[in-house]
Amino acid sequence: MTREIKTLLLNTFVCPGSGHLWLGKKWAGWSMIIITIISLLFILSDVISLSQQVSQQLLNGTIPLDFMAILAEIENKTLSLNGLKLSLLLLISAWTVSILDSIRMLMIKTK
Template identity: 30%
Template sequence: MKKAITASLLSAFVCPGAGHFYLKKYNIGTLISAVSLTGLVYLLYQAVERAREISDQILSGAVPLDIEIITRLVTQPPANAQYVTLATWVFILGWAVGIFDAYRQGHALDKKEEKAEEL
């Protein structure tokens, strides 16, 4: 399999930046991984905090143990919705950029190897 396809599949299905590590492009791989995973970590942190707040309200008796009320609390937009949206886009765009850039760089390496074989 060509390096371009392998690198893009690694970035798509393993981790953002994994394809760059496969291509030995460690700096850009680290940058893409850090950006994408920072967005993901923020989203996970917010989800855990939201669950903790709701469970504390249930345990204290402030919120009754009713599935409709709990569902309404869970689906309400958070107070910091703009940051959650930003983190979501950072994660998605970081992952997409990682996939396309890994393919682009892998394709360039494939072309370089093909030229070297022709000589």
Template identity: 25%
Template structure:
């Protein structure tokens, strides 16, 4: 398998920026890896905070153990605020950018 194909597949299927390591461009790959990890951290923190709140409400009896009620509570939680929207945008942009950049770098080597 060619390095170009390997780099694009690794960036597309495993993690954005990892394909750059195949192309011996580690620093450039880190430009995709670091923001992606930060975005995942923000999304994970938001998700775990909401899950912790839901578990506490269910255990206290304030929220019944009923799927439609829990789904309504999740929708009303405001989890789709500016920080999570920005983190999602950064995640998608880094992933697509890493794929395109790995392809472009491999093509021009």
């Protein structure tokens, strides 16, 4: 297995940028890892905020203790979170760029 294939596997299954670090491309690797961590932190903060809001509504009695009612409330609140959509887009784009760059390095190596 070549170094480029290992890089592709690391970037795909471990973390975006980890394969670049393994190859010694520190700027590319660390920038992708930092973007991934920042987007994950924003996603986590949005999810925690959403869960606290829903749990508070459950404790107040504004949402009945019915699974479908809770699910509908979570869905309604999730659709209004623009920051969550942006964070997910940032995470997916970092992962995609990392994978595509690994494929590009593999294509250059095989020529």
